[in-house]
Amino acid sequence: MRETKYWTWHMFAGVIILILLGIHMITMHLSTLLGWFNPAGGDAIGWDNLLARATLFIYAVVYIVLLGAALYHGLYGFRTILFELGLKKGAQKFINILFIAAGICLFAFGTWAATKFYIIAQGA
Amino acid sequence: MAKKIHKETDIVFHIRRYNPELDSKPLWKKYTVHVEPGMTVLDGLHQIRETQDASLSLRYSCRMGVCGSCGMLLNGRPSLACNTQILDITTKVLTVASLPNFDIIKDLVPDLTPLFEKHISTSPHIVRNDADEMLNPTGEFYQTPEELTRYLQFTYCIKCGLCMSACPTLATDPEYIGSQALPQAYRYNVDTRDDGFNLRKKIVGSTHGVFRCHYAGECSNVCPKGVDPARAIQLMKRELVLDYLKLKKHRAKSHICSKPEGVERIPEIPEAPPFTVEQK
Amino acid sequence: MAEYKKYSNRLGITGWLAGGRWGIERYLYSLHRITGLGILLYFILHIFVTSSRVFSMDAWEKWMGFFGSPIFKFGEFLVFVAFAFHAVNGIRLFLIELGFAVGKAEEPIYPYKSSLNTQRPLMVVLMIVAIVLIAAGGYEFLGLTH
Numbered sequence: 001m002r003e004t005k006y007w008t009w010h011m012f013a014g015v016i017i018l019i020l021l022g023i024h025m026i027t028m029h030l031s032t033l034l035g036w037f038n039p040a041g042g043d044a045i046g047w048d049n050l051l052a053r054a055t056l057f058i059y060a061v062v063y064i065v066l067l068g069a070a071l072y073h074g075l076y077g078f079r080t081i082l083f084e085l086g087l088k089k090g091a092q093k094f095i096n097i098l099f100i101a102a103g104i105c106l107f108a109f110g111t112w113a114a115t116k117f118y119i120i121a122q123g124a
Numbered sequence: 125m126a127k128k129i130h131k132e133t134d135i136v137f138h139i140r141r142y143n144p145e146l147d148s149k150p151l152w153k154k155y156t157v158h159v160e161p162g163m164t165v166l167d168g169l170h171q172i173r174e175t176q177d178a179s180l181s182l183r184y185s186c187r188m189g190v191c192g193s194c195g196m197l198l199n200g201r202p203s204l205a206c207n208t209q210i211l212d213i214t215t216k217v218l219t220v221a222s223l224p225n226f227d228i229i230k231d232l233v234p235d236l237t238p239l240f241e242k243h244i245s246t247s248p249h250i251v252r253n254d255a256d257e258m259l260n261p262t263g264e265f266y267q268t269p270e271e272l273t274r275y276l277q278f279t280y281c282i283k284c285g286l287c288m289s290a291c292p293t294l295a296t297d298p299e300y301i302g303s304q305a306l307p308q309a310y311r312y313n314v315d316t317r318d319d320g321f322n323l324r325k326k327i328v329g330s331t332h333g334v335f336r337c338h339y340a341g342e343c344s345n346v347c348p349k350g351v352d353p354a355r356a357i358q359l360m361k362r363e364l365v366l367d368y369l370k371l372k373k374h375r376a377k378s379h380i381c382s383k384p385e386g387v388e389r390i391p392e393i394p395e396a397p398p399f400t401v402e403q404k
Numbered sequence: 405m406a407e408y409k410k411y412s413n414r415l416g417i418t419g420w421l422a423g424g425r426w427g428i429e430r431y432l433y434s435l436h437r438i439t440g441l442g443i444l445l446y447f448i449l450h451i452f453v454t455s456s457r458v459f460s461m462d463a464w465e466k467w468m469g470f471f472g473s474p475i476f477k478f479g480e481f482l483v484f485v486a487f488a489f490h491a492v493n494g495i496r497l498f499l500i501e502l503g504f505a506v507g508k509a510e511e512p513i514y515p516y517k518s519s520l521n522t523q524r525p526l527m528v529v530l531m532i533v534a535i536v537l538i539a540a541g542g543y544e545f546l547g548l549t550h
Contacts, residue, residue: 004325004364007335011365011502014494021487029484029544045468047461067451074444081437084297084336085417092331106451113455120458144409201425224419227410235410277509292430295419314509338436339500341429341520350512355519362503 006076013073020066027053054121060114067110075099135159135210137168139180140221142228150221150228153177159210165220166194166205169232181231189348192284196232197221202286202346223289239285242301246309246327251320257380265317265378278311278356280349287343287353299332303343306334307356313363316378321367329364337361429520429527436493439486446483481545485538492534496527 028044043049053059079099083092134156142150155176157168166184173180182205184194189207196205199213202223210218226234252258287303288294294302309324328334334357343353366372421434453471456463471480499505505526506519 003331003333003335004329004368007361008365008368011498014498018491018494021491025484025487029541047464050457050464070447074440074447077440078444080336081441083331084293084300086297086299106448109455110451113451113458116458142411144411150411199425222413224413224415226413228413229408229410234413273511274509277512280512292420292433295415296417298414338433339429339497340433341427341518344518344520345427347516347518350514350516350518352509352512352516352518355506355509355522358501358506358519359503359509361501365502 010073010076013069013076016065016069017073020062020069023062024066051121054117057118060118063114064111067114068107071103071107075103130161130211132158132160133211133215135168135214136217137172138217138219139169139172139232140219141180141231142222143179144230157210161209161211163210164206165196165198165203165208165210165218168210168218169205169220181233183233190282192282192348195223195234195284195286195289197223197289202289204284204286204348207348223285225289225291225294226285234285234289236283236285238298239283239288239302239304242305243283243308246301246305247320247324248305248308248312250312250315250318251323252317253319263380263382266381267316267378271316271378274314275311278307278351278353281308281351282349284348286346286348287351290342290346292340292342293336293338297332297336300336301328301333303337303353303357306337306360307351307353310356310360310363313360316375319377321363325364325367328360334360334364427520432493432527435489436497439490442486443483443490477545481542484541484545488537488541489534492530492537496523496530499523499526 079095082095087095137155137157138152139155140150141147141153155172157171159168166182166187169180169182173182182194182196184206185191186193187206189204192204194205195202197203197220198205198208199219203213205220220232222228222232223234226236226238229235281304283304285304291300291303293300306328309328312318313321313324337354337357339354339358341354344351344355347353363372420437453467456467470476496505500519500523505523507522
């Protein structure tokens with residue numbers, strides 16, 4: 001029954017990504033047309049825009065939620081593909097542990113970066 | 125699909141032969157068959173056996189799409205040899221091979237043992253909590269036509285294995301329960317007489333269960349009986365997810381219709397014959 | 405039953421991609437996997453690259469300048485194409501796999517119609533959406549707005 005739990009959250013994570021990554025894509029790539037979250041104008045990846053966005057608390061929260069959802073969705077999807085190769089029980093267990101560890105490490109690193117930059121932006 | 129022709133013609137059969145006593149791997153052999161309109165692939169194979177090569181092995185029984193014995197890979201698509209007409213799928217060359225994803229026993233004979241083992245593993249029968257009623261039935265179970273329709277489609281499975289040989293997941297994952305057994309589990313899960321959902325969810329919701337399906341849809345494309353395994357598998361995922369989220373609606377169970385009272389038996393109807401086995 | 409020699413006839417990984425007379429949904433299935441893996445690879449690199457903003461403005465601008473070259477722009481566009489397809493096809497799979505788009509069980513009457521026929525209008529509409537998204541992304545990514 002654990003697989004039902006994993007898969008249900010894989011689906012929910014997909015929906016979260018669809019919404020949040022949609023916003024991310026509009027911010028980053030339709031900046032010249034719409035200008036959302038780009039108060040300094042011009043290039044969405046310019047340093048001024050980066051700082052302006054990072055002063056918003058909600059932006060840091062959205063980044064962290066998106067990071068978690070995307071890592072879970074991506075790593076579960078990759079695990080699915082690997083499991084369907086007909087691996088032995090030991091290899092399946094190894095993949096589970098490896099992916100959980102990698103997921104936690106990447107999540108911790110990304111969260112650290114988002115938080116740190118939020119603090120930097122508050123001071124700037 | 126090739127353009128249909130409706131006149132006699134010569135078709136070249138490329139048949140994938142394998143003799144476990146002589147060959148280390150399968151070999152392709154060519155046979156030319158004179159084909160008339162309406163001839164099935166099975167007719168063509170019989171003609172080869174009668175006139176050209178009696179050593180060709182194949183499995184068949186009913187010759188009319190009911191028994192599910194003659195599943196083969198015809199021009200790259202799993203089909204029943206008995207209900208596929210040669211001129212419907214080719215004008216020149218026809219390739220015939222054993223069903224993929226099953227071991228080959230000889231020539232066109234696949235080993236369907238995994239199909240039956242997986243089928244049995246999902247408890248494909250009515251499971252009930254009331255053992256007393258099972259042993260000493262007091263009446264019949266009531267079921268509406270709507271309740272019947274919910275599972276009737278999936279009862280038409282003839283266990284030919286075409287869906288499993290078309291499945292991309294089974295191409296690599298031998299443990300996947302597969303597109304034959306999962307719909308059969310669903311068929312009993314939605315039967316109002318059945319209480320086996322909690323028993324079956326351990327099997328179908330396991331790592332190599334229902335969530336290894338990603339709707340490539342090939343099983344439903346090749347099914348010769350219109351069973352639509354892909355639909356049953358998706359509906360079962362929904363059932364499992366709703367069960368996990370505790371949103372699964374409690375379905376009304378069939379109640380037992382007691383024996384009619386105050387009616388007289390019509391005299392022409394004979395009594396049931398006596399038991400042939402001693403009753404305990 | 406007596407043991408006898410058998411030939412393993414499993415298709416292997418080619419069974420995911422190539423085949424005989426397959427339906428279109430099977431190719432969407434393969435594309436969904438390939439695009440998913442591509443996005444995951446990009447995403448992990450993306451976490452590290454964008455983290456450079458924590459160190460200094462110079463570090464950030466150095467990396468952004470490095471990835472601003474035309475070859476990386478095109479690579480980024482490919483990731484966008486993958487994302488657009490994966491997202492739109494993901495909506496379809498979400499609706500199908502939770503049982504909303506496959507219809508109810510019905511008595512099979514020859515010629516058989518399956519759940520594939522039920523979901524096909526949805527598939528066609530969503531694939532058109534994907535193509536529109538990719539075209540719009542191409543317009544933006546390949547610098548046509550400037």
